[in-house]
Amino acid sequence: xxxxxLEVQKITKDFPGxxxxxxxxxxxxxxxxxCLCGENGAGKSTLVGVISGVYPKGDYEGKVLVHxxxxxxxxxxxxxxxxxxxxxxxxxxxxxxxxYENLFLGHKKPRFGVFNWxxxxxxxLPYLKRVGLLENPKTIVSKxxxxxxxxxxxxxxxxxxxxxxxxxxxxxxxxxxxxxxLLDLILELKxxxxxxxxxxxxxxxxxxIGDSIxxxxxxxxxxxxDTREEKVTKAMIIKGMxxxxxxxxxxxxxxxxxxxxxxxxxxxxxxxxxxxxxVVDNASFFLKKGEILxxxxxxxxxxxxxxxxxxxxxxxxxxxxxxxVKGEKISFSSPRDAIRKGLGYxxxxxxxxxxxxxxxxxxxxxxxxxxQLSHLGVLDSYKEIRAAEEYRKSLNIKTxxxxxxxxxxxxxxxxxxxxxxxxxxxxxxxxxxxxxxxxDVGAKYEIYTILNELASQGKxxxxxxxxxxxxxxxxxxxxxxxxxxxxxxxxxxxxTQEKIMHMALI
Amino acid sequence: xxxxxxxxxxxxxxxxxxxxxxxxxxxIMLALIFIVFSILTGGVNFSSRNITNIFIQNSYILIxxxxxxxxxxxxxxxxxVGSLCAFTGAISAMLYNTGMGLVLTLILTVIAxxxxxxxxxxxxxxxxxxxxxxxxxxxxLFRGLTYIITNxxxxxxxxxxxxxxxxxxxxxxxxxxxxxxxxxxxxxxxxIVLYILFSLRIRxxxxxxxxxxxxxxxxxxxISMVTLLIALLSWKFADYRGIPTVVVVLGVVVAxxxxxxxxxxxxxxxxxxxxxxxxAKLSGIDSERVIFIVHVIMGGLxxxxxxxxxxxxxxxxxxxxxxxELDAIAACFIGGAxxxxxxxxxxxxxxGGLVMGVINNGxxxxxxxxxxxxxxxxxxxxxxxxxxxxxxxxAGLGI
Numbered sequence: 001x002x003x004x005x006l007e008v009q010k011i012t013k014d015f016p017g018x019x020x021x022x023x024x025x026x027x028x029x030x031x032x033x034x035c036l037c038g039e040n041g042a043g044k045s046t047l048v049g050v051i052s053g054v055y056p057k058g059d060y061e062g063k064v065l066v067h068x069x070x071x072x073x074x075x076x077x078x079x080x081x082x083x084x085x086x087x088x089x090x091x092x093x094x095x096x097x098x099x100y101e102n103l104f105l106g107h108k109k110p111r112f113g114v115f116n117w118x119x120x121x122x123x124x125l126p127y128l129k130r131v132g133l134l135e136n137p138k139t140i141v142s143k144x145x146x147x148x149x150x151x152x153x154x155x156x157x158x159x160x161x162x163x164x165x166x167x168x169x170x171x172x173x174x175x176x177x178x179x180x181x182l183l184d185l186i187l188e189l190k191x192x193x194x195x196x197x198x199x200x201x202x203x204x205x206x207x208x209i210g211d212s213i214x215x216x217x218x219x220x221x222x223x224x225x226d227t228r229e230e231k232v233t234k235a236m237i238i239k240g241m242x243x244x245x246x247x248x249x250x251x252x253x254x255x256x257x258x259x260x261x262x263x264x265x266x267x268x269x270x271x272x273x274x275x276x277x278x279v280v281d282n283a284s285f286f287l288k289k290g291e292i293l294x295x296x297x298x299x300x301x302x303x304x305x306x307x308x309x310x311x312x313x314x315x316x317x318x319x320x321x322x323x324x325v326k327g328e329k330i331s332f333s334s335p336r337d338a339i340r341k342g343l344g345y346x347x348x349x350x351x352x353x354x355x356x357x358x359x360x361x362x363x364x365x366x367x368x369x370x371x372q373l374s375h376l377g378v379l380d381s382y383k384e385i386r387a388a389e390e391y392r393k394s395l396n397i398k399t400x401x402x403x404x405x406x407x408x409x410x411x412x413x414x415x416x417x418x419x420x421x422x423x424x425x426x427x428x429x430x431x432x433x434x435x436x437x438x439x440d441v442g443a444k445y446e447i448y449t450i451l452n453e454l455a456s457q458g459k460x461x462x463x464x465x466x467x468x469x470x471x472x473x474x475x476x477x478x479x480x481x482x483x484x485x486x487x488x489x490x491x492x493x494x495x496t497q498e499k500i501m502h503m504a505l506i
Numbered sequence: 507x508x509x510x511x512x513x514x515x516x517x518x519x520x521x522x523x524x525x526x527x528x529x530x531x532x533x534i535m536l537a538l539i540f541i542v543f544s545i546l547t548g549g550v551n552f553s554s555r556n557i558t559n560i561f562i563q564n565s566y567i568l569i570x571x572x573x574x575x576x577x578x579x580x581x582x583x584x585x586x587v588g589s590l591c592a593f594t595g596a597i598s599a600m601l602y603n604t605g606m607g608l609v610l611t612l613i614l615t616v617i618a619x620x621x622x623x624x625x626x627x628x629x630x631x632x633x634x635x636x637x638x639x640x641x642x643x644x645x646x647l648f649r650g651l652t653y654i655i656t657n658x659x660x661x662x663x664x665x666x667x668x669x670x671x672x673x674x675x676x677x678x679x680x681x682x683x684x685x686x687x688x689x690x691x692x693x694x695x696x697x698i699v700l701y702i703l704f705s706l707r708i709r710x711x712x713x714x715x716x717x718x719x720x721x722x723x724x725x726x727x728x729i730s731m732v733t734l735l736i737a738l739l740s741w742k743f744a745d746y747r748g749i750p751t752v753v754v755v756l757g758v759v760v761a762x763x764x765x766x767x768x769x770x771x772x773x774x775x776x777x778x779x780x781x782x783x784x785x786a787k788l789s790g791i792d793s794e795r796v797i798f799i800v801h802v803i804m805g806g807l808x809x810x811x812x813x814x815x816x817x818x819x820x821x822x823x824x825x826x827x828x829x830x831e832l833d834a835i836a837a838c839f840i841g842g843a844x845x846x847x848x849x850x851x852x853x854x855x856x857x858g859g860l861v862m863g864v865i866n867n868g869x870x871x872x873x874x875x876x877x878x879x880x881x882x883x884x885x886x887x888x889x890x891x892x893x894x895x896x897x898x899x900x901a902g903l904g905i
Binding site for chain 2: 381
């Protein structure tokens, strides 16, 4: 048997009009944690698809060897028989079933067509214990947090007797504490002999747990490092990912801050289903012209809820409080009203709330501004195309044409489409909710540059961010929230990660 | 990512052909079905009389399909249109029998349909009751109301003028030469000239703005196919009784809604709401109002279809419109609409409706009964949608 559990040799995979992978080589040793890094659109997910049989043999060129033998997978089922299990970014649990039902669903063979659920419940316990999940196995999974759901997925993989676990951005929707626990668990499982491939954007994590690191860029495997043989730094990985040195994570800026343009006083938001539950409690803040504000705080602090409820009552059963624009008291009755009055909002969930995936780039960009691109309700298609082209160029959206469907773009480019849509409606106050979530370092830098440029043009920006370095690197002032309340505000000069956490938690 | 198009220029013309085959596959299917039945019936279905009949027999379904495709694009379904046709059909007969004339009857019937649309649209859009349930209730409600206002017996029409709107023709006796209705030929020629001029103007504008153009051979092919089709239809109409009135009605409806869906803000909003309602709302689109408007439009078109069907039967029947909703829905799906919303076209729905109409007509000409017609239509629906989903996935267009 070979020392490699997985070998990928000269894989090339084409999609209509686009080459996703080009001559990719990639090897994973038995019992190691191998991290896969690369910008969005670098081909990581496609590579996982090729390895796990999402794309059947013949759909790509090149060879995949598992345990030294070439594979001929026709579907994911075949790869699972060889002990490969993929845990996707979007979890694949059935939300209204319990933990133990999810654990065995789909791969456990029933005896005579009937499950003995009591027995299975007992059988689930050791797996749950191994991943450190202490919940009652009868708990319905949708009632647990994402972190625990992730553990169910891992337990499920263990119950399938997985030998090679592929985790696609496992920590992208977890908070710091949950991420920490998950990484510890992965290290623990490694000691028990499990091999892991982890895709991650978070370089701290990669350096913490990775034994080897492979970097993909533009569909090609650029370089592989072995952290046991050499000291690998973030800069080395970033250089591989973007093909250039990234000296500054955050672009330089010279803020020109003017008078107060936007103020929210005593804002309360109630939960959409439990009407007595306050999600935002008496929040007040203000924003100056040309300023970038950041809103920090742990998951569930109420930041998104605060912003969405201000943006035309898009969240909650009831919201109350006062909004002032340039000293004048104002209210936003709907998102439409808010946009008309100069507010722009980029959602944290770009696929569900930001984009219309089945439409093309052009339509997505112009959807908020059709009134200014039309005359008496009839569209001026030339004006529309010109507007979309202008934003494609100025925001550097990588797409073959503006007629490409946005679902075929990478995360970073999708985010730029959402930004374009909001910018085309020319807002004065621009709320961006987790603008760089799940996108790669290069695109992040581009988005930071765009935000700085807007601020220098005199627009005011509110950025909700869960990444503290990002908030500190970008914002002029930082509001810290927790449990629905604004706990305090820090100037950029005085802000440190420790201070922010201290303010949030005490 | 690497653009393979740039790597291989030869492939690009092939790709254009491939992309366009997908786009036009419905028309190809319709043509093939028509040709197959021509062979099976020994050319009878190609006769001037039969071509006119196909349009008259399917006119009300095609009108309904225009509204239904909008409903399906916003991700809803409307089960009530059959009952609505019966109800508005009865209203139209009653109005006409008061002696108010056809034009006023037409206007008032369409208004009645619009009002029913307002009623249903309110529940769907503002009370957030699923359209399936609202229109299921509407299906029962308006069938019941039809029985009540007609006393469950047919209403016959005061005179024969009413049925002209469906089975009548537009012609000028002074232009009738040797049994040929020259007016139809003239109208056909005018439409062809306008169409070619219009296409050339758009192309010139596009070139001036340096936008993507269809390669010349495809452009000429497209223009000649459309020209051929219009010429053929006008020849067939001229050869029989002139342009059927209902074709004019249908043509106006189709033209209006093709324009609305392609060129107007509200049309764009309809696609946006269907593509992702939440995202559309956060983009500043008033989703509720869009949904409301689409249901009102469906009501108005149901009113028109009810009137046309009354004209076709030359009386208002209490059981009229039975299963029309399913024919209209099937037409949309055969025509490439997506059941999850956001995708569909007016022309597609019309083509889908004609596919079913041609099959019905051809099988009737072959003396095959309704039993087998159902079976064949079911298979066509299934395979048309299967083909659509399959090619969509292959082309990377999602489902």
